[in-house]
Amino acid sequence: MARSSLIQIRVDDALKKDAETLFNDLGLDIPTAIRLFLKQSLIHNGIPFAIVRTDDFYNNYNLQVLKKSIQQLEHGKGIAHDLIEVGDE
Numbered sequence: 001m002a003r004s005s006l007i008q009i010r011v012d013d014a015l016k017k018d019a020e021t022l023f024n025d026l027g028l029d030i031p032t033a034i035r036l037f038l039k040q041s042l043i044h045n046g047i048p049f050a051i052v053r054t055d056d057f058y059n060n061y062n063l064q065v066l067k068k069s070i071q072q073l074e075h076g077k078g079i080a081h082d083l084i085e086v087g088d089e
Contacts, residue, residue, distance in 0.1 A: 007034070 011019075016030070023033045040048035072078050 019030060019033070023030060026033075028036075037048070069078070
């Protein structure tokens with residue numbers, strides 16, 4: 001029998017709860033789901049799904065600027081500007 005190793009990870013409570021619900025619906029528990037991920041990673045010789053960057057416009061900095069701008073508008077402190085389009089003539 002092969003020796004087994006213990007892997008410990010920390011995750012957010014809500015993430016664990018949601019994952020348990022999902023995997024239970026699939027007939028799995030979290031350790032089995034993690035073993036599946038590890039085995040598929042070895043089969044694919046990498047992460048077994050695409051890891052992509054989301055739209056960079058919605059990064060933390062831009063979201064903070066947008067929130068601040070919305071608050072200014074809500075308090076009547078915004079400045080209206082005309083949109084001037086410059087075309088290739």
